[in-house]
Amino acid sequence: xxxxxECCSLIEKHINRLNIGLKAPRNLYEPxxxxxxxxxxxxxxxxxxxxxxxxxxxxxxxxxxxxxxxxFHNFTLLHDDVMDKADIRRNQPTVHKKWSENAxxxxxxxxxxxxxxxxxxxxxxxxxxLLQVFSDTALQVCEGQQYDMNFETRSDVSIEEYRHMxxxxxxxLLASSLKIGAICGDAxxxxxxxxxxxxxxxxxxxxxxxxxxxxxxxxxxxxxxxxGDILTGKKTFLLITALERADAATRSQLTALLNNREIAxxxxxTQVKALYDRLDVNRTVxxxxxxxxxxxxxxLQKVQIADDSRKEGLKNLAGMLLKREK
Amino acid sequence: xxxxxECCSLIEKHINRLNIGLKAPRNLYEPxxxxxxxxxxxxxxxxxxxxxxxxxxxxxxxxxxxxxxxxFHNFTLLHDDVMDKADIRRNQPTVHKKWSENAxxxxxxxxxxxxxxxxxxxxxxxxxxLLQVFSDTALQVCEGQQYDMNFETRSDVSIEEYRHMxxxxxxxLLASSLKIGAICGDAxxxxxxxxxxxxxxxxxxxxxxxxxxxxxxxxxxxxxxxxGDILTGKKTFLLITALERADAATRSQLTALLNNREIAxxxxxTQVKALYDRLDVNRTVxxxxxxxxxxxxxxLQKVQIADDSRKEGLKNLAGMLLKREK
Numbered sequence: 198x199x200x201x202x203e204c205c206s207l208i209e210k211h212i213n214r215l216n217i218g219l220k221a222p223r224n225l226y227e228p229x230x231x232x233x234x235x236x237x238x239x240x241x242x243x244x245x246x247x248x249x250x251x252x253x254x255x256x257x258x259x260x261x262x263x264x265x266x267x268x269f270h271n272f273t274l275l276h277d278d279v280m281d282k283a284d285i286r287r288n289q290p291t292v293h294k295k296w297s298e299n300a301x302x303x304x305x306x307x308x309x310x311x312x313x314x315x316x317x318x319x320x321x322x323x324x325x326x327l328l329q330v331f332s333d334t335a336l337q338v339c340e341g342q343q344y345d346m347n348f349e350t351r352s353d354v355s356i357e358e359y360r361h362m363x364x365x366x367x368x369x370l371l372a373s374s375l376k377i378g379a380i381c382g383d384a385x386x387x388x389x390x391x392x393x394x395x396x397x398x399x400x401x402x403x404x405x406x407x408x409x410x411x412x413x414x415x416x417x418x419x420x421x422x423x424x425g426d427i428l429t430g431k432k433t434f435l436l437i438t439a440l441e442r443a444d445a446a447t448r449s450q451l452t453a454l455l456n457n458r459e460i461a462x463x464x465x466x467t468q469v470k471a472l473y474d475r476l477d478v479n480r481t482v483x484x485x486x487x488x489x490x491x492x493x494x495x496x497l498q499k500v501q502i503a504d505d506s507r508k509e510g511l512k513n514l515a516g517m518l519l520k521r522e523k
Numbered sequence: 524x525x526x527x528x529e530c531c532s533l534i535e536k537h538i539n540r541l542n543i544g545l546k547a548p549r550n551l552y553e554p555x556x557x558x559x560x561x562x563x564x565x566x567x568x569x570x571x572x573x574x575x576x577x578x579x580x581x582x583x584x585x586x587x588x589x590x591x592x593x594x595f596h597n598f599t600l601l602h603d604d605v606m607d608k609a610d611i612r613r614n615q616p617t618v619h620k621k622w623s624e625n626a627x628x629x630x631x632x633x634x635x636x637x638x639x640x641x642x643x644x645x646x647x648x649x650x651x652x653l654l655q656v657f658s659d660t661a662l663q664v665c666e667g668q669q670y671d672m673n674f675e676t677r678s679d680v681s682i683e684e685y686r687h688m689x690x691x692x693x694x695x696l697l698a699s700s701l702k703i704g705a706i707c708g709d710a711x712x713x714x715x716x717x718x719x720x721x722x723x724x725x726x727x728x729x730x731x732x733x734x735x736x737x738x739x740x741x742x743x744x745x746x747x748x749x750x751g752d753i754l755t756g757k758k759t760f761l762l763i764t765a766l767e768r769a770d771a772a773t774r775s776q777l778t779a780l781l782n783n784r785e786i787a788x789x790x791x792x793t794q795v796k797a798l799y800d801r802l803d804v805n806r807t808v809x810x811x812x813x814x815x816x817x818x819x820x821x822x823l824q825k826v827q828i829a830d831d832s833r834k835e836g837l838k839n840l841a842g843m844l845l846k847r848e849k
Contacts (some may be wrong), residue, residue: 276632278623299606299672302628306602309635309664314658317651324650325643332640339633346625364768523585 368400
């Protein structure tokens with residue numbers, strides 16, 4: 198049985214061995230290597246290996262599909278940063294800042310192909326089902342990103358629509374990381390599905406917590422300034438909850454506040470937080486997170502294996518993802 | 524045996540059946556449908572069907588891989604237009620003009636996934652080899668686009684580098700269209716390779732002819748104004764031939780002329796053409812095209828099938844591609 202640390206370092210070793218940056222033309226492949234070596238916690242590919250390891254000792258057969266998932270995930274970050282005009286990722290300049298927008302577009306395109314090359318390096322009898330999961334997921338992630346961009350110009354996004362968006366943009370990739378690992382470990386269909394639902398639920402919890410942390414966490418612990426989502430007017434779980442719950446007058450007040458470009462950032466954040474408090478948003482969201490966490494763990498219980506202690510790794514990973522600095 | 528027209532209409536029918544534009548979110552999928560329905564001659568997927576049809580009556584099994592190639596080809600045009608800031612494609616506004624740059628990036632990403640979904644809908648025993656050809660080709664097309672962009676800021680591109688660039692950017696996709704069709708038709712390895720070389724040679728001839736037409740064709744017949752490549756200073760086969768052949772003084776004169784932003788477009792075109800004539804570029808390039816054409820047809824002769832008359836369709840297609848309005 199492999200620990201989370203062992204899984205992460207196995208992935209790290211394989212990513213380092215790809216030597217993508219040495220291929221020609223260098224200025225196509227160097228941005229890819231740059232993105233892949235910026236780090237990140239390798240949680241998705243580690244989940245693939247750990248899901249495989251629930252059912253099989255041969256985690257090796259899940260390594261290249263796991264690498265494919267990590268490469269795909271980083272490709273989405275690369276193109277999202279172009280679309281969001283983000284300058285910084287993981288404390289370093291983004292590719293379109295360091296090279297150019299064209300470099301970011303084209304290197305991203307090549308990265309998506311590389312991800313497919315890696316997933317193709319799996320057991321041939323599993324290839325059709327792995328490809329189906331991988332492509333369906335990739336398309337859903339694009340759909341999620343499109344919904345997220347569409348929400349920017351809307352003020353009537355419902356909690357249901359938000360849930361659908363983060364399911365597509367965030368949760369399905371976590372869920373498919375587990376599903377692909379389980380398929381590589383020859384898990385039966387019921388276990389594959391239980392793990393998939395565990396991943397979806399984990400992803401939703403993770404994203405809602407992420408929204409909460411952006412407003413309520415301790416900046417010293419969270420590692421970045423709070424209130425960023427308030428300043429950009431992002432349609433987070435908190436804002437949508439507040440808008441749904443507010444009466445007409447409070448909703449106008451909140452909307453006017455978010456659109457106000459005259460007041461200082463810290464004043465805006467303080468005033469929005471005061472409105473959130475008045476609407477009991479903080480407590481509601483914390484309750485939702487707790488409920489989702491319980492549901493998440495229930496899905497993991499539905500996975501049927503002889504030795505339940507093998508689930509400890511995934512439990513720890515979920516705890517790590519969700520407890521963070523709350 | 525299917526004719527070129529039958530192959531094209533079979534592809535057209537299947538592309539129309541995809542109903543991509545109906546999927547949600549609409550603003551992700553509508554640009555994809557727009558691009559796919561703008562037309563284009565469907566030559567690449569038709570080549571896939573015709574290559575399959577050399578060896579098998581069951582062209583149906585090559586249809587989805589052929590559709591995958593057409594979708595991939597259109598994806599590359601979509602992203603290339605963003606990178607080249609091109610406003611018009613096939614007499615209509617490009618996606619980033621009609622929607623937005625972000626729409627063009629994200630819809631392109633989704634299109635690449637769709638292409639993989641379609642190629643996955645092939646005979647399962649062929650899947651590993653089809654995917655390998657497809658991914659290798661996709662990566663080479665990205666590499667070709669990168670070299671092409673790199674050439675923009677260089678003045679010392681050699682004919683050899685140019686050949687390598689157009690092999691990657693243009694020829695490998697034509698060659699792989701044939702290769703994938705041949706694999707679907709269960710052709711033996713030698714025939715698959717002969718068809719691949721036929722495609723490479725055809726692609727190189729096609730691209731060099733395209734460069735020639737941009738300068739020497741009749742605008743009324745060619746359908747667009749000539750001299751566009753001269754005005755943008757594009758590193759074409761003609762310009763590189765001229766720069767390689769010119770003495771130091773003429774080379775300076777040509778470079779200065781291309782960089783001169785003061786003179787009128789038609790004057791610049793006339794003067795560059797005069798320099799080309801002095802350096803005998805027109806005749807050299809026409810000779811090269813003729814030599815490549817002979818080589819192309821020799822590769823087709825190397826394909827060994829019982830009934831050589833089955834090659835007529837591909838011969839016609841090559842003739843159509845290369846004779847055009849020269």
